[in-house]
Amino acid sequence: MGHTLALANQKGGVGKTTSAVNVSSYLASLGHHVLIVDLDPQGNATSSLGADKRALNLSTYDVLVHGADPREAVISKIRPNLDLLGANNALAGAEVELVQLTNREQRLRRALEPISGDYDVILIDCPPSLGLLTVNAFTAANSVVVPIQCEYLALEGLMQLINTMDLVKRRLNPALDVLGVVMTMFDSRTRLSTQVVENVRRFFPNRMFRTIVPRSVRLAEAPSHGQTILEYDSRSAGADAYRQLGDEVAQRIGLP
Amino acid sequence: MGHTLALANQKGGVGKTTSAVNVSSYLASLGHHVLIVDLDPQGNATSSLGADKRALNLSTYDVLVHGADPREAVISKIRPNLDLLGANNALAGAEVELVQLTNREQRLRRALEPISGDYDVILIDCPPSLGLLTVNAFTAANSVVVPIQCEYLALEGLMQLINTMDLVKRRLNPALDVLGVVMTMFDSRTRLSTQVVENVRRFFPNRMFRTIVPRSVRLAEAPSHGQTILEYDSRSAGADAYRQLGDEVAQRIGLP
Numbered sequence: 001m002g003h004t005l006a007l008a009n010q011k012g013g014v015g016k017t018t019s020a021v022n023v024s025s026y027l028a029s030l031g032h033h034v035l036i037v038d039l040d041p042q043g044n045a046t047s048s049l050g051a052d053k054r055a056l057n058l059s060t061y062d063v064l065v066h067g068a069d070p071r072e073a074v075i076s077k078i079r080p081n082l083d084l085l086g087a088n089n090a091l092a093g094a095e096v097e098l099v100q101l102t103n104r105e106q107r108l109r110r111a112l113e114p115i116s117g118d119y120d121v122i123l124i125d126c127p128p129s130l131g132l133l134t135v136n137a138f139t140a141a142n143s144v145v146v147p148i149q150c151e152y153l154a155l156e157g158l159m160q161l162i163n164t165m166d167l168v169k170r171r172l173n174p175a176l177d178v179l180g181v182v183m184t185m186f187d188s189r190t191r192l193s194t195q196v197v198e199n200v201r202r203f204f205p206n207r208m209f210r211t212i213v214p215r216s217v218r219l220a221e222a223p224s225h226g227q228t229i230l231e232y233d234s235r236s237a238g239a240d241a242y243r244q245l246g247d248e249v250a251q252r253i254g255l256p
Numbered sequence: 257m258g259h260t261l262a263l264a265n266q267k268g269g270v271g272k273t274t275s276a277v278n279v280s281s282y283l284a285s286l287g288h289h290v291l292i293v294d295l296d297p298q299g300n301a302t303s304s305l306g307a308d309k310r311a312l313n314l315s316t317y318d319v320l321v322h323g324a325d326p327r328e329a330v331i332s333k334i335r336p337n338l339d340l341l342g343a344n345n346a347l348a349g350a351e352v353e354l355v356q357l358t359n360r361e362q363r364l365r366r367a368l369e370p371i372s373g374d375y376d377v378i379l380i381d382c383p384p385s386l387g388l389l390t391v392n393a394f395t396a397a398n399s400v401v402v403p404i405q406c407e408y409l410a411l412e413g414l415m416q417l418i419n420t421m422d423l424v425k426r427r428l429n430p431a432l433d434v435l436g437v438v439m440t441m442f443d444s445r446t447r448l449s450t451q452v453v454e455n456v457r458r459f460f461p462n463r464m465f466r467t468i469v470p471r472s473v474r475l476a477e478a479p480s481h482g483q484t485i486l487e488y489d490s491r492s493a494g495a496d497a498y499r500q501l502g503d504e505v506a507q508r509i510g511l512p
């Protein structure tokens with residue numbers, strides 16, 4: 001049975017997609033069988049891997065709301081050992097549609113159950129909110145990786161994120177746990193970055209990954225070429241950081 | 257009657273809150289009567305102005321979902337000429353609660369109607385999604401300012417944003433219009449920034465504000481002190497940009 005990870009933080013622009021895409025492609029490059037699920041109506045993970053959102057036959061929306069077979073919806077081998085369940089803007093309407101459905105929080109878990117045995121790891125890229133899509137991810141996941149930008153405003157919502165996770169843990173998914181928090185966009189030239197890292201270390205004493213992802217424009221450029229950082233510039237600081245983070249994630253979830 | 261502006265973009269972390277806080281405080285410093293409405297459950301606009309989210313008697317949530325009197329909920333004179341309708345995480349549950357209510361898209365417009373005559377400008381800071389909260393903002397607003405980060409992934413969702421605005425314009429608010437798009441976090445050292453600006457200029461030929469907000473760590477530091485950029489570092493490039501943007505906004509909405 002694979003381990004399912006949700007990349008979540010309701011604060012926008014903190015590196016959820018960048019982390020999901022680069023950790024999943026790195027783990028796949030090591031030979032693990034990986035699925036990345038794009039659960040964001042923006043479909044950034046889908047296009048960061050070079051897939052055309054408009055050309056998706058079936059997408060996360062169909063699987064979630066209409067119970068489409070995930071095996072049919074998944075784009076297999078978007079990279080060696082990496083499959084993608086892509087998203088397009090049909091997903092934007094999902095939250096309102098899900099509210100009316102029974103077991104609305106468990107739709108994703110039920111949808112992934114039949115295929116989770118095919119993968120060593122499943123990573124879910126969440127939208128910047130704590131609505132029903134993210135609650136579905138928390139219900140389907142074994143654990144959560146929280147990317148936190150090294151900026152003050154990114155600290156604000158952490159309590160809310162933890163409270164939502166606790167709620168899901170108590171009511172829907174007792175196994176849910178924070179696998180770790182990863183500091184992103186660290187800029188060594190500013191005091192602000194270091195102050196935020198210290199703050200988070202106090203908030204999550206035993207959960208911070210050792211890897212700190214530096215701010216690096218190469219990471220922001222890679223998606224415009226539909227490439228991962230390992231493909232776009234494998235010698236960059238960003239590539240090094242995501243290899244290291246991938247190793248830490250693999251170790252914490254017990255990948256061989 | 258005041259002009260109501262929504263700061264919106266479902267892409268996260270593009271500078272919606274930073275723009276709402278600094279434009280509103282600049283216009284207030286010119287002597288205009290301004291209200292800033294925090295419509296994001298993260299409450300970043302509320303804390304960026306130094307207000308304590310936990311100490312709010314009434315908040316945007318109460319006004320929106322329980323029809324509380326906005327005059328009682330507003331924190332008046334958080335700065336000279338600037339009032340704040342603050343948000344806290346009670347707002348996180350609003351989207352699910354709003355779905356069941358009649359006229360769910362018009363709750364904010366109805367709530368602001370009795371007080372809009374007290375202000376020259378009302379700015380609404382939206383969360384990073386196109387759900388019911390942002391639809392409420394589009395229904396209540398005369399026009400929308402779209403902050404766009406100078407990064408590739410920020411281009412992806414623009415069509416979706418325009419489609420959602422069109423939908424609201426056709427069904428709920430025929431006056432709705434894009435006041436302008438403002439490019440944010442421009443980094444003159446990278447080609448990426450310039451490429452994105454050129455892309456957006458082609459997408460929105462007549463709508464781009466002349467002001468381009470540079471990436472400046474002072475803008476990221478100011479909220480941790482509960483200060484606007486004008487207070488924190490009024491000689492910084494960020495302060496200059498937001499004064500200039502404020503002037504452009506004032507001119508486009510016809511403020512004297």
Ligand SMILES: Nc1ncnc2c1ncn2[C@@H]1O[C@H](COP(=O)(O)OP(=O)(O)OP(=O)(O)O)[C@@H](O)[C@H]1O
Nearest residue numbers: 012013014015016017018128214215216220268407
């Ligand atoms: N370490 C980094 N250095 C520089 N730029 C980065 C870094 N990580 C991500 N970016 C860029 O910053 C922006 C935000 O990152 P990303 O889209 O991954 O965040 P997100 O949390 O998924 O955003 P959203 O909340 O909209 O889903 C993107 O343009 C991305 O390319």
Ligand SMILES: Nc1ncnc2c1ncn2[C@@H]1O[C@H](COP(=O)(O)OP(=O)(O)OP(=O)(O)O)[C@@H](O)[C@H]1O
Nearest residue numbers: 012151268269270271272273274384470471472476
């Ligand atoms: N021009 C800038 N230069 C540097 N940092 C900036 C700039 N504008 C905003 N920031 C910082 O970038 C982060 C994102 O900005 P902000 O929170 O205003 O975006 P947002 O669109 O409101 O995010 P969300 O989608 O979460 O609501 C914040 O930490 C902010 O302080």
Ligand SMILES: [Mg+2]
Nearest residue numbers: 016017040044
């Ligand atoms: Mg994302």
Ligand SMILES: [Mg+2]
Nearest residue numbers: 272273296300
């Ligand atoms: Mg914001």
